[in-house]
Amino acid sequence: MAASDQTPTPAGRAEANSEHNPATPRALSFPAEPGLRAMAGSAGVGVILYDRDLRIQFWNAFMENLSGRKADEVLGKCTLELFPHLRAQGVDQLFQEALAGKTVSSGDIPFIIPDTGKAGWVQGTYSPYMTPDGAIVGLVAILHDISIRKALEEKLRTKEEFLRGVLDSVQDGINVLDHDLNILMTNPSQEKRYAAGMPLRGKKCFQVYQQRHEVCTWCPSVRALQTGVRQTAVVPYPDARNPTGWLELTAFPLRNSRGEIIGVVELNRDITEKKKNDESLKQQKAFLETVIESLPNPFCVINVADHRIVMANTHASQQKDWHGLTCHQLTHHRDTPCEGAVHRCPLQEVQRTGQPVILEHIHPDAQGNKRNIEVHGYPIFDDQGQVVQIIEYGLDITERRLFEEERDQLIVDLQRALKEVKTLSGLLPICAWCKKIRDDKGYWNQLESYMGKHTEAQFSHSICPDCMQAHFPDLDDEK
Numbered sequence: 001m002a003a004s005d006q007t008p009t010p011a012g013r014a015e016a017n018s019e020h021n022p023a024t025p026r027a028l029s030f031p032a033e034p035g036l037r038a039m040a041g042s043a044g045v046g047v048i049l050y051d052r053d054l055r056i057q058f059w060n061a062f063m064e065n066l067s068g069r070k071a072d073e074v075l076g077k078c079t080l081e082l083f084p085h086l087r088a089q090g091v092d093q094l095f096q097e098a099l100a101g102k103t104v105s106s107g108d109i110p111f112i113i114p115d116t117g118k119a120g121w122v123q124g125t126y127s128p129y130m131t132p133d134g135a136i137v138g139l140v141a142i143l144h145d146i147s148i149r150k151a152l153e154e155k156l157r158t159k160e161e162f163l164r165g166v167l168d169s170v171q172d173g174i175n176v177l178d179h180d181l182n183i184l185m186t187n188p189s190q191e192k193r194y195a196a197g198m199p200l201r202g203k204k205c206f207q208v209y210q211q212r213h214e215v216c217t218w219c220p221s222v223r224a225l226q227t228g229v230r231q232t233a234v235v236p237y238p239d240a241r242n243p244t245g246w247l248e249l250t251a252f253p254l255r256n257s258r259g260e261i262i263g264v265v266e267l268n269r270d271i272t273e274k275k276k277n278d279e280s281l282k283q284q285k286a287f288l289e290t291v292i293e294s295l296p297n298p299f300c301v302i303n304v305a306d307h308r309i310v311m312a313n314t315h316a317s318q319q320k321d322w323h324g325l326t327c328h329q330l331t332h333h334r335d336t337p338c339e340g341a342v343h344r345c346p347l348q349e350v351q352r353t354g355q356p357v358i359l360e361h362i363h364p365d366a367q368g369n370k371r372n373i374e375v376h377g378y379p380i381f382d383d384q385g386q387v388v389q390i391i392e393y394g395l396d397i398t399e400r401r402l403f404e405e406e407r408d409q410l411i412v413d414l415q416r417a418l419k420e421v422k423t424l425s426g427l428l429p430i431c432a433w434c435k436k437i438r439d440d441k442g443y444w445n446q447l448e449s450y451m452g453k454h455t456e457a458q459f460s461h462s463i464c465p466d467c468m469q470a471h472f473p474d475l476d477d478e479k
Helices: 034-041 061-067 091-099 147-169 188-193 205-210 220-227 272-294 327-332 346-353 398-420 447-454 465-471 473-478
Strands: 046-051 056-059 109-112 119-130 136-145 173-178 183-186 231-237 245-255 261-270 299-303 309-312 357-364 370-381 387-396
Touching (some): 061 136, 299 327, 327 357, 346 357, 346 370
Antiparallel strands (some): 173 261
16 A cells, blocks of 8 residues: 555544545555554554545554454455444444544444454544645544443443332332432332422422421431431421321431431331321220229239230239239249149130139238139130230139138038937827827837937926915915
C-alpha cells in the first residue's frame, strides 16, 4: 500500500472540513512515526484505521484481544463484511458521518464474534482521518471495552429490580427519607394508603402524612436519626386531627458506606384492627377479673407445665402477691406439689384424666388455722386437645365438716342408747285381779318380775294410801 504525498492525520474536532470528498480514494497508512504507531499498538483501547471504503488499515493488539482476530486476518478487508452486525446496530451510519467530517460517538453497542463466540459491549468514537491539507481519506475508530461496566450495571440493575420487587410486594407501607425528612422513595402500599397526597416524593413526611407544618413531637424517625438505633411508635392515621386508624411506625437508620447516617427507612403497618382487638380483650379481661374477684371463694388459674398461678382472686391469694408463686406454695406453704392419699394433687389428676375432679385438702388460713377445703379442678385444653391449664376453686367446708362430725357422733350416741334400752311391744296378757303377766312360755309372773326381765327398770316396794286404808286400817288410823 503506497503512502500519500502528505501523511494523513486523524481529525479530532467535529468542525473539521466535512465537504472535502475526493472522487478517487487515496492510499493511506497509519502515521509512520514509530512512537505514534507503538502508542496506538499498545493503547488500552481499540484503535482501528479505515479507508474510505471501510477497509481496515490498522488493527491494534487491543482489538486482537477484544475480537479474537489477528491483524493479518482483517487488514485490507471491509469491516461491514467481517462484522455484518454493525449495520443492524447503525454503526455504518456513524461511519458515514465520520467520513463526512464529523466526530461522533455511539451508544453502548453489544457485539458477538460468530467465529469465536466471544461477546461483550463496546462504546465507540469515530473521527475523520485527514491529510494536512484537509482531505478526508478515511476514519479512525476508538473503541472502549465496556463489558465489565455493563456486567456490573446489569448486576446492579438485577439487584435493584429484585429489591424493587421485594419492596413492591411488601404489604406494609415503606418510606425512605433523607436526613431532612424529605421523601425519597415509597412502595405501592404506601402510595395506595396516601393516594390523596400523590405524588409523595420530594415532600416532607410530616406535611403529607400528618398534615402538619412542623415535625411531629413523637416522630420515631427523628429519634432514629438522633440515636442511630431503631425506633418505634404508634401513630394516628390518617392524621392526629382525624384519627380513624392507627399505624405502627418503625424507623431504621440508613447509613452510607462510611457508616454515616444519611436518612431513615420507615416501615408502617396498619394495626387498627389489632388495636381494636387489644382494647376489646382488655375490656374482656377487666370484666373477667371483676367477675372472678366478686366470687366469695378462692379462684385461680394454674399452668400445668410448672404449677405456676397465672390468675387469682383476693380470696385465693389471702391478700398476698401471688405472681410467680406455684399453687402449692400459695395454698400449702410448701415447695413441692401435693402428693399422697390425703392431699392428692388436683392438677395432676386433671392432667391424667382430662376430666374435672373434686378433692378435699386441708389449707391453713391467714391466721394459720386449718380449714377443710373442697378443691374443684377443671381442665383447659389447647388446640391439640392437651391440658395446658386448670381452673381451680375451693369451697370452705369446715363448718359442714364440724356439723357432720357432730351429727355422726349423735347417731353413734343414739345407736348406743337404743342398744341399752329394752322396749316392750305388742299385747301383754295381765290378770285382771292379781295383775300377774303371762310370758311367752305361758307362765304367770309378778308384774315387777316381768318388767325387771324385759326392761332396765328397777322396783322399790311401798303402799299407796288407798291400799293402806283397805288392808291396814289400824295402821292408817294411827297416823
